[in-house]
Amino acid sequence: MLVVKIGGGSGIQIAPTVTDVTTLIRAGGKAVLVHGASGETNLLAERLGKPPRFVTSVSGLESRYTDRETLEIFEMAYCGKGNKALVEAFQTLGINAVGLSGLDGRIFEGKRKDTITIFDGGKRKVLRGDYTGKVERVNLGLVTLLLDHGYLPVLCPPAASYEGEAVNVDGDTAAAMLAAALKADDFLMLSNVPGLLRDIADRDSLIARIPAEAIEDFMPLAQGRMKRKLMAAAIALQGGVGRVILAPANVAQPVASALEGRGTVIG
């Protein structure tokens, strides 16, 4: 079993991953795809006159402040444009994909945090009406049902809160929780970077291998999104996933080459 998370940053191409996952499935492999759409969400939010607002919580993690209007924009970009583009790409190749959010069948479930405490100009400030949350539980029923009947699940945020509301959650973490629940052999996180770099300005400074027990040691090197990816890798490995691989999406055969060890292999 393979779980592939493909990032949604601007410039990330889906075609190489779709082709490669198709080859794998035709050869008898089982896979689940999880995707992001943050670049498209930002673009759409700008075009609709509701520019994205990123906030850093007092605990130091950056997230998108998601009021009700932002949540709807988020759903349009993720569940509408992003998800259906992937499903369509697979369907044109004859793979019977099924696109779902974490809200559908409550695949991803967790607590909504409707307030977030941030530092704003040095002062603590509480933002209310936030529709963000954290995936705490994966309900595998629907995913397993689809896999057992030959469908390819293509998943994305939002998740469901315990009260059934849609909540914006981190896609890498959700995918890691899923990989753990499925006890996947491999969990790939494909994005627009080659993997974890020792020096973010030098694309040749790739760290090729991180032993599972050493993830914490490498955390100081991780900046921005990469910090969440390493945390997601730790979740997946602790949950019983064989290997986690951080690799680039915009290359030929991104899946096959990651499985051969391209990128940063953790575990």
Place this chain on the structure above:
Amino acid sequence: MLVVKIGGGSGIQIAPTVTDVTTLIRAGGKAVLVHGASGETNLLAERLGKPPRFVTSVSGLESRYTDRETLEIFEMAYCGKGNKALVEAFQTLGINAVGLSGLDGRIFEGKRKDTITIFDGGKRKVLRGDYTGKVERVNLGLVTLLLDHGYLPVLCPPAASYEGEAVNVDGDTAAAMLAAALKADDFLMLSNVPGLLRDIADRDSLIARIPAEAIEDFMPLAQGRMKRKLMAAAIALQGGVGRVILAPANVAQPVASALEGRGTVIG
């Protein structure tokens, strides 16, 4: 088995239908929901500076000209905002809804018409690059799988072309084809009109009953969207559906009261 189509025209409320379908399911009933989002699509298209373009084919049917950009807007409104709002509303009531488009699992399949012939200022004109189509086949596999495992399917366009592309299709026709495939006892089309009116300006001129064999006789009374609804009713009845009911969505208990005979009962 009940199939409910709820229209997506501006002003149509989803809450009464969601509450009513929830009551029905809790009482042991089986249902599938199909929805539109045309009002939201128009609004989004306007806001994105890509105003909707409706064209009338030489055969006299009106449709939305759907180039690639319009298709993406359509998917954002239907699969993103509209579909997830319904799924969320059901999840908050404890109903395990699963939102899908016709592209997912190829539930709705048909031929893409990439050119459409219209009259433009009295002249015949061929528009190319159109992503519209017509549902010709319903693949029940995924819908049945979900129903058998206690999920509520919440479906919407687009459909899949035979080549796997996303195509904009008429939601009423798709829902009618689905109702026929499921051999539904009842097929409800809920929208912002009380049913078929003898005089469109007089909401008290409701036609309460149309025998199945007399649909054609009533076609001249149908204007705009209503024409497609009567055609959809005919498809459903010919396919073995027990009754088709055209009824209002913005009333208390729209589903229960339609099943008791409110609106226009056909069949």
